[in-house]
Amino acid sequence: MNKNMKIMALLAVVLSFALLMGAASAANTTLSTDAVNAPPLLVNNSGDINYTIQYAASLNPAHNTSGSFGYFATGDEFKTADGLNVLKVVDVSNVTINNTTTVVGVYSKLLSFPTTTYQLNVTSINTETTDVFAANDSAENTMQRYLFGNTVTVLKYPDGSLMSGITFTSAADSSVKFTTNADGQMTGLSPGLYTVSIAGGSASVYFQVTKSVSPVGADYVTRSVTSKSGADVFVFEHIVFQNAAPGTVQKLTKYTDGMNPTAVNQISSDSNGIFYLTEAVVNGQYGGYYLDAANPISQTTGPDVYIWYPEISLQAELTTNSANGMTAGDSIDGQTVNKDTNVSFLINAPKVGPAFYDKDNASNSSYAKIVFTTPVAGKTTDFGGKEFGSVQLTASQTIAGWGAAGQNAAAGTYTAQAEYKMPKAFADYAKKSNTISFTLQSSTLTITAAKDSVVRSNPFTVTISGKAQTVYAIYLENAIGTEVNPELQPSQNGYQGAFTIDNTLGNSVPVYGGAFFKTDASGKRTIQYNTAANTEDKTYTVKVNGIVGTPVNTSAVLDTSDYDKVKVKVEKGAVTITASGDGSYYIGDEIKLTGTNTDSSNVYLFLTGQNLLENGIVLKDLPAKVPAYNATNPVAVKTDNTWEYKWDTSQIALDTGAYTIYATSRLTNGKSSTAVGNAVKLSDSEYATISVNLKQPFLSAVPSGTVIAQGDKLYVRGTAEGKPNNLMLYIFGPNFFEDHSITVEDDGSYEKKIDISSSMSSNQYFVVVQHPMYNGVFDAVLVKEQNGDYQYFKIQNATTGGSQQASFVVWGNNKLQGSQAADALTKMIDDANIDDIYTKLTFTVAAPWIRINNPGDQAVGSKFTVTGTTNLAIGDQILVEVMSSSFTAVDKTSTSTTSGVSQTTKVVAGEGADNAWAVDVDTTNWKLDEYTIKVNGIEVDVTSTTNFNLVEKVVTPTPTATGAQPTTTTATATPTATPSTPGFGAFIALAGLGAVALLVLRRN
Secondary structure, X not given: OHHHHHHHHHHHHHHHHHHHXXXXXXOOEEOEOXXXXXXXXXXXXXXXXXXXXXXXXXXXXXXXXXXXXXXXXXXXXXXXXXXXXXXXXXXXXXXXEOOOXXXXXXXEEEEEEOOEEEEEEEEOOHHHXXXXXXXXXXXXXXXXXXXXXXXXXXXXXXXXXXXXXXXXXXXXXXXXXEEOOOOOEEOOOOOEEEEEEEOOXXXXXXXXXXXXXXXXXXXXXXXXXXXXXXXXXXXXXXXXXXOOOOOOOOEEEEEOOOOOOOEEEEEEOOOOOEEEOOHHHXXXXXXXXXXXXXXXXXXXXXXXXXXXXXXXXXXXXXXXXXXXXXXXXXXXXXXXXXXXXXXXXXXXXXXXXXXXXXXXXXXXXXXXXEEEEOOOOOEEOEEOOEEOOOEEOOOOEEEEEEEOOOOOOOOEEEEEEEEEEEXXXXXXXXXXXXXXXXXXXXXXXXXXXOOOEEEOOOOEEEEEEOOOOOEEEXXXXXXXXXXXXXXXXXXXXXXXXXXXEEOOOOOOEXXXXXXXXXXXOXXXXXXXXXXXXXXXXXXXXXXXXXXXXXEEOOEEXXXXXXXXXXXXXXXXXXXXXXXXXXXXXXXXXXXXXXXXXOOOOEEEEEEEEOOOOOOOEXXXXXXXXXXXXXXXXXXXXXXXXXXXXXXXXXXXXXXXXXXEEEEEOOOEOOOXXXXXXXXXXXXXXXXXXXXXXXXXXXXXXXXXXXXXXXXXXXXXXXXXXXXXXXEEEEEEEXXXXXXEEEEOOXXXXXXXXXXXXXXXXXXXXXXXXXXOOOOOOOOEEEEEEXXXXXXXXXXXXXXXXXXXXXXXXXXXXXXXXXXXXXXXXHHXXXXXXXXXXXXXXXXXXXXXXXXXXXXOOEEXXXXXXXXXXXXXXXXXXXXXXXXXXXXXXXXXXXOOOOOEEEEEEEOEOOOOOOEEEEXXXXXXXXXXXXXXXXXXXXXXXXXXXXXXXXXXXXXXXXXXXXXXOOOOOOOOOOOOOOOOOOOHHHHHHHHHOOOOOOOOOOOO
């Protein structure tokens, strides 16, 4: 604390000196704890100014400040919120504000106050007492005072405030305490030392530097405004409120919106109440400001003023009303205009114009000028004889003037920019407007085409350029009336009427593709012509002419000296066609036809072939045979000129054979060389062809094996062409019948897995696979009744009536024998009145068996393969185990070892009718012993074993076949009974040979 006291003593001396030097420093400024209400330190434009700054002593909770105010030590720093700008205290509690280097803004410093210990030394010697607390040089942050014990004493802090209700504690006995009363009094203390500690704290203090660098010349008038008026004032202005008292510093504050507003910017006046609204002090914070208001919510009248930037911008637009300069908003910025085109220039001063406009005294208004830069970089405020050097701003937008540059104006690129002329502060400091750029050209009549050629059925455009708001005649020069010519798009902008008669020579010459069009304010007009699929493919000349006088109805006299023309070539397009696949298709397939057409917006498809109409029939109307010239259903061409059609051949009523498909851009009389009605001859249309070959669908079926073990599975695989959704599979056997639906893949392939029950009798079984063919319906259909206890086949959807066999029973009372039922179904499907086809096959179910080829004696350490055969299905897994025959339970302490192997393998196709299997065995480190080979079916319950010896030296034995043999007799290839159904013997013969029937039985 002794350091603080020394500083305060020094401050007292310095302050005394400062008072004597009053001219060198301003009056003391007490800093605020509120940034919004920070006291202003104004910049003096003529030089430096010193401010003595202080803070209220009450900020220190420990009250350890001498007097009512605290002061700052030399070197103390104040910083802006971003920490980038620093002001240091000089000459004890002084800061210097420089008119060029000091940055405006709010500066702050964090004050930290330590805890202070107050000591009372109570003595019995009256002469040792002191009147105030003084620093204890032997203890930091400690103040002490000597008291006479029997005296009533008032205790005060160093800052002069009463020590009311403060409890002191005896240093010798902490249980002895005394507390001052509300007046800071105490009495009757016993001699001794008493202390109390008062906690310190921290607080931030602020001041605001307001840098007044606004122009102060005689030309810059200070504008007087009324408080609470909500007047618009502007950056670069000097303003004073009418009620400002001389010598009074005022503040304008901008707050955030809402119920709890906070200040975002504050501007202080000078001592005469004048606000210098520089860009720096406004700091981009535009909007409403309150005068000397602590809280805007209390201001029921709203902001006192609104501060804005004096914005100015320029527009240059085509004049639509030459009487008042009004426009339709068509800007010429970046555009090319004719020399005789009227242009309106509009100056936007959204806030300044209305704020300064004085209809009674024009000198009080704001003014602007437009500066034009010519193609040779000259500067002028004249445009076409119109002066733009002093434009009074009368509103948010002012039409500065309008007119044409004139024929004497230099062609080339011009720029225009607006800037303030009055008030002078705006003219000197405010930003200029945006820059408008435009190009002037002569008013010579011209016509240009967007492209030199176009494929017919597509539009093209031409653009005329001439005098503004002028009517011109446009037409096809030397067009022939009997031909199909390009036609004008109806209802175009600028259209004034049809032009059909040229009366230039007084002989009423007809014209085609003609109309009168009026140019816009820029002297331009774009016109569209349309072409059709039958537009003549040739070069057309589009001509534009000036008009003598006024058109009469659809005729006019043309100005032969004022014209221009352009050529546009109309070309034929092209048509292409391709088909998916290789050109050969099964009836029932979907054929995807695709191609391009650049000649028209539609593609017509027709078909030719044997015994069809000579010139073709409409492809999309099949099975109806509609002549090609009657087509009403073309394929639409997409915007990218492609087309697509998916042709479903399942219901087209065509026989197999070769056909030619035509794709044409116009409706034709098929392939004829003569036209009929609206259908043109083929040569008058663009077209392409493609050949397709239609084939009859077929059906194939292959079983995974001809002999299937009980408990195993059967796979039936094959191909079904013609895109059927599904097939039907039927299995016939002794007291056995099953039906299965088969799903066909997109490529026509199929596979059906059938689980063979382990209880299924060993015997021969017959399979029929049925294809629905063209109509997609199974015409020979299985009917199930009585919950499946009664099932029979019948024919439905017969196309011609009559049948070889109306129906037969396959399950239930009066059913046919299995083989007879299979034969009956094939005959039913052969019926000439239905289109179904079938294929058939047979397989035999047998008891499962596995055979092991005994490897004979093998030398220890050798490698060999254990092989065998089986009737298990290809792909079935079997477990092969090789283990020592002497492998028995032994004593735990025994060192005997066993050898062997256990692994799974898959059944593969054998060389003959039987399937095969094999595993490799490595006997390295095995012991000499007899070994057992055990083979188990994993998916089918069947086991087989055999033994061999592992010896030191092998004598190759002759292998012998061993294995588990079925206990029942397996069905032989030849059935035990021959069916009596005619024609069925061939079926049985094929089965007896063990062959797979791949026949597709169809009627001839």
